[in-house]
Amino acid sequence: MTGEEGRVELRLTVDGAERTASIDPRSLLLDALRDELGAIAPKAGCRTGDCGACTVRVDGAIAKSCLRLAVADDGCEVRTTASMAVGGELTPLQQAFWDTNAFQCGFCLSGMLFAAEDLLERTPSPSETEVREAISGNLCRCTGYDAIVAAVLSCAAPPVRSSRGA
Amino acid sequence: MIPARFRHVAPADLGGCVAALAEGGRVLAGGTWVLPEMSRGESAPAQLVDLRRAGLAELTATADGLQMGAMCTYADLLGSGPVAEHAPLLRTMAGGITGGWALRNQATVGGAAMAARPQSDVPAALVACAAVARVAGPRGARDIPAAELFAGAMRPSLAPDEVLAGFRVPSAAGAGSGYVKLKRGGSSWPIATAAAVVRLDAVGLCTEATLVLGGVAAVPVRIDVSALLGRVVVDDDVRAVTAAVADALPEPWGDVLAPASYRAAVAAPVARRALSAAVADAEEERA
Ligand SMILES: Cc1cc2nc3c(=O)[nH]c(=O)nc-3n(C[C@H](O)[C@H](O)[C@H](O)COP(=O)(O)OP(=O)(O)OC[C@H]3O[C@@H](n4cnc5c(N)ncnc54)[C@H](O)[C@@H]3O)c2cc1C
Numbered sequence: 001m002t003g004e005e006g007r008v009e010l011r012l013t014v015d016g017a018e019r020t021a022s023i024d025p026r027s028l029l030l031d032a033l034r035d036e037l038g039a040i041a042p043k044a045g046c047r048t049g050d051c052g053a054c055t056v057r058v059d060g061a062i063a064k065s066c067l068r069l070a071v072a073d074d075g076c077e078v079r080t081t082a083s084m085a086v087g088g089e090l091t092p093l094q095q096a097f098w099d100t101n102a103f104q105c106g107f108c109l110s111g112m113l114f115a116a117e118d119l120l121e122r123t124p125s126p127s128e129t130e131v132r133e134a135i136s137g138n139l140c141r142c143t144g145y146d147a148i149v150a151a152v153l154s155c156a157a158p159p160v161r162s163s164r165g166a
Numbered sequence: 167m168i169p170a171r172f173r174h175v176a177p178a179d180l181g182g183c184v185a186a187l188a189e190g191g192r193v194l195a196g197g198t199w200v201l202p203e204m205s206r207g208e209s210a211p212a213q214l215v216d217l218r219r220a221g222l223a224e225l226t227a228t229a230d231g232l233q234m235g236a237m238c239t240y241a242d243l244l245g246s247g248p249v250a251e252h253a254p255l256l257r258t259m260a261g262g263i264t265g266g267w268a269l270r271n272q273a274t275v276g277g278a279a280m281a282a283r284p285q286s287d288v289p290a291a292l293v294a295c296a297a298v299a300r301v302a303g304p305r306g307a308r309d310i311p312a313a314e315l316f317a318g319a320m321r322p323s324l325a326p327d328e329v330l331a332g333f334r335v336p337s338a339a340g341a342g343s344g345y346v347k348l349k350r351g352g353s354s355w356p357i358a359t360a361a362a363v364v365r366l367d368a369v370g371l372c373t374e375a376t377l378v379l380g381g382v383a384a385v386p387v388r389i390d391v392s393a394l395l396g397r398v399v400v401d402d403d404v405r406a407v408t409a410a411v412a413d414a415l416p417e418p419w420g421d422v423l424a425p426a427s428y429r430a431a432v433a434a435p436v437a438r439r440a441l442s443a444a445v446a447d448a449e450e451e452r453a
Contacts, residue, residue, distance in 0.1 A: 006171070024167065025172075025174060026167055026168040026169075026170075026171065026172070027167055027168075028167070028168070028201065028205070031167050047202065047205055048202045049198055049202065049265060049269060050265070050353070052266060052268065055268050061241075061271045062267055062268040062271060063268050063271055063272055064198075064265075064268045064269065064272070066201075066202075066205075067196070067197050067198045067201055067202070067269075067272060068197060068201070068272075069174060069194070069197060069201060069214070069216075071174050072174065072176065072194070072197070072216055072218060111266075111268070114268070115266055115267065115268070118267055119267075134266070134267065135266070136264065136265075136266050136352060136353060137264060137265040137266020137267070137268060137269055137353065138266060
């Protein structure tokens with residue numbers, strides 16, 4: 001599969017579409033997505049795994065794409081935040097971020113939205129502590145985090161009451 | 167983009183990984199440590215031997231504890247019933263790893279052990295659990311107790327052509343555990359950690375006690391707490407066996423996070439808190 005100048009073919013499903021690209025095998029997943037596949041929702045921030053701006057889902061699991069070798073993910077299914085809104089309709093979580101002013105520059109959104117979505121799937125009615133814990137590992141330099149926490153909490157399902165409850 | 171060229175191979179089994187590594191290069195596990203190093207140009211191996219397809223992520227209960235593949239992630243530990251039952255210390259440790267779930271989904275226990283960084287949670291926790299590493303290499307397989315797995319800062323005791331396959335962890339079911347770490351802020355690396363395991367018998371006498379410190383020296387430091395054995399452990403006992411832990415440090419570790427003198431100063435209180443927590447947990451287990 002080695003082609004021109006030692007490039008290799010990478011096959012990925014990106015936001016539902018099967019894509020192939022001829023990439024330099026030294027590319028990180030982040031570089032392949034942004035530079036070769038035009039998927040620019042994940043941002044290049046720290047490149048050390050600290051900031052979370054490059055977060056995507058790989059085969060369903062949230063992951064920091066700067067910590068992954070693209071060729072190692074050959075054949076995987078990648079989702080970026082670009083696929084969250086369907087037909088221009090924001091998800092309730094995205095709408096909550098919008099309504100709460102939970103972002104300004106938007107650089108941290110891939111990390112924050114995926115971390116929050118991942119939390120709400122596992123824990124539909126999280127506490128504030130759980131929200132703060134879940135979005136840790138993602139740096140925001142605009143909001144001071146409180147608005148983000150408020151946005152996520154506003155999406156929490158009402159706590160389930162036991163039918164035998166008081 | 168990683169500046170230097172390298173070859174990436176992902177063999178389908180452990181034997182294939184060992185054969186590939188015989189040609190040189192570096193193992194790639196979760197990549198959370200090795201890829202940033204390569205991106206920064208601090209490491210330029212000719213080859214990366216990717217363990218991801220080699221089936222080393224099993225995490226199962228055995229007759230006497232756990233079998234934990236080197237490729238188990240922190241998220242795997244947190245989601246595992248057998249870990250909660252047989253190695254609650256590892257669960258607590260994994261729950262305190264920073265970087266968020268995206269990091270926990272990817273970073274492996276084997277990778278953290280083999281990175282062998284002093285300011286890391288995993289090495290001391292493995293020693294406290296009395297984990298035994300299974301290592302494969304061109305000269306065959308061998309077992310290395312976790313206490314002998316760390317030769318120095320950033321230096322595991324494996325040969326460069328050996329691969330860590332996984333760990334056997336004896337069951338700590340029924341024992342109490344305590345894990346305490348001191349760090350500068352929410353997302354920073356540990357400055358000092360202490361991992362403790364305490365087992366009490368039916369009348370409350372201590373039958374087993376382990377205390378291991380991390381972050382305070384180049385490698386994990388086991389503290390002699392045998393004075394607790396056969397006793398009903400009270401606060402003064404815990405205080406007594408942890409008072410002089412700083413003297414047990416061969417050479418306190420110092421780095422950008424904290425100088426050696428600071429680590430020596432905080433070792434005792436961190437040790438005391440972990441041991442107290444383990445005793446309290448063991449009392450609860452007994453009740
Ligand atoms: C944002 C962030 C936050 C973090 N927070 C913490 C924290 O709170 N506490 C903490 O202790 N650590 C923390 N870490 C470190 C993290 O635990 C390690 O980076 C990770 O566990 C290493 O595992 P990996 O699978 O990614 O290893 P890799 O990066 O793939 O490998 C690490 C090293 O081990 C070698 N290696 C890996 N597996 C094997 C094997 N099976 N056999 C032989 N050699 C092998 C590799 O060649 C390499 O030298 C953090 C890291 C990041 C990026």
